[in-house]
Amino acid sequence: MxxxxxxxxxxxxxxxxxxxxxxxxxxxxxxxxxxxxxxxxxxxxxxxxxxxxxxxxxxxxxxxxxxxxxxxxxxxxxxxxxxxxxxxxxxxxxxxxxxxxxxxxxxxxxxxxxxxxxxxxxxxxxxxxxxxxxxxxxxxxxxxxxxxxxxxxxxxxxxxxxxxxxxxxxxxxxxxxxxxxxxxxxxxxxxxxxxxxxxxxxxxxxxxxxxxxxxxxxxxxxxxxxxxxxxxxxxxxxxxxxxxxxxxxxxxxxxxxxxxxxxxxxxxxGQVDYSRKSSEIENVKFRRSLYFVKDLQIGETITADAVRSVRPGFGLSPKYLQEVIGKTATQPIFANTPVNNDVFK
Missing domain, CATH: 3.20.20.70 (Aldolase class I)
Known part of the structure; x- marks a missing residue:
């Protein structure tokens, strides 16, 4: 009306x-x-x-x-x-x-x-x-x-x-x-x-x-x-x-x-909306992700004690933790760096 x-x-x-x-x-x-x-x-x-x-x-x-x-x-x-x-x-x-x-x-x-x-x-x-x-x-x-x-x-x-x-x-x-x-x-x-x-x-x-x-x-x-x-x-x-x-x-x-x-x-x-909101965009980087917590050499196996789920969010999602463990490092890995697909096979 x-x-x-x-x-x-x-x-x-x-x-x-x-x-x-x-x-x-x-x-x-x-x-x-x-x-x-x-x-x-x-x-x-x-x-x-x-x-x-x-x-x-x-x-x-x-x-x-x-x-x-x-x-x-x-x-x-x-x-x-x-x-x-x-x-x-x-x-x-x-x-x-x-x-x-x-x-x-x-x-x-x-x-x-x-x-x-x-x-x-x-x-x-x-x-x-x-x-x-x-x-x-x-x-x-x-x-x-x-x-x-x-x-x-x-x-x-x-x-x-x-x-x-x-x-x-x-x-x-x-x-x-x-x-x-x-x-x-x-x-x-x-x-x-x-x-x-x-x-x-x-x-x-x-x-x-x-x-x-x-x-x-x-x-x-x-x-x-x-x-x-x-x-x-x-x-x-x-x-x-x-x-x-x-x-x-x-x-x-x-x-x-x-x-x-x-x-x-x-x-x-508002309305039903599961999308990421504008006020959240800058905070995405502070979500958890996978980080290496120890140094690894080329050819070493990535063990459970080498990776943790921590903040910030620049690495792979924590849901991939089990898939990362057991992989082989393809380049030198340094502690406190994010886990990405290009460092292991």
Missing amino acids: TIADRKIGPTFSPYVIAEMSANHNGSLQTAFNIIEQAKKAGADALKIQTYRPDTITLNSSLPDFQIKDGLWAGHTLYELYEWAHTPWEWHASLFEYARKIGITIFSSPFDTTAVDLLEDLNAPAYKIASFEAIDLPLIRYVAGTGKPMIISTGMANAQEIEDAIEAARAGGCKELAILHCVSGYPAPAKDYNLRTLLDMQQRFGLVTGLSDHTLDNTTAIASIALGASIIEKHFTLDRNGGGPDDSFSLEPTELKQLCVGASTAWSAL
Whole structure:
């Protein structure tokens, strides 16, 4: 798939998405700073979330709407999303600033009105959040834009993932990716079962990546070796900022380390290749080879104590040791000289 002219897939360096989420903490200037720092860290894209509390939940304090445990315990859903949402009146400014400094920006819409807003801003792609992966009407509506779509699969079983893919295809989506995800905040690395990535690639045949909610970069970097083409991580300026998502987000130095590490890991994968590498050429001469360790006269038999396998590598390969022993010297041989075919018969 391609987002804003950047090709994404197994044959391209991993696409790193910095998720701002609620980490602006109600400050437009902080949001600008996050975009700028994501660019400096080397992220390919900055992602936001587009909802209002009334487009994602109901303003109710009944038990169904109470958060009783986890990071956000004590809030109602409405209170959480009022606290966490990115004001819609900011969106145009955020898109303008990201484009000005040269980083791709797109969003996760949570209802059709959000999609309409993002279309007005010419969003280059869409991300379906894990909690919305079962909202097939929303997926079909997003697919109708004709833009690339990324679906996060946290909490979804294989059938639900298949349903989401079918909805995207039915809606007209031509460029589709899925992200393996664990919707814990934070999520322990052991919950990720990264080998699932291999099955997802085989089962669904799509560009596949990782939405990583662990607290460091280890899981994300490891996923590259298993074929992840996209890495998404929450990003903040300060993990101790006190916002709803700050505590499980990367800081700028860590995001830079992720971008570099993901690219390095992908480069290291390369392809099946048993040839001698350019970095090895100068070291070939230091491999073992056969050397004479004593002087021999013309006509003497080369005995086992006259030859050793040592470094450097200017003589015959050690595999020829038994063939050399018992041969007759055809010229004077001096200790510490390489064994070559022209000195014996």
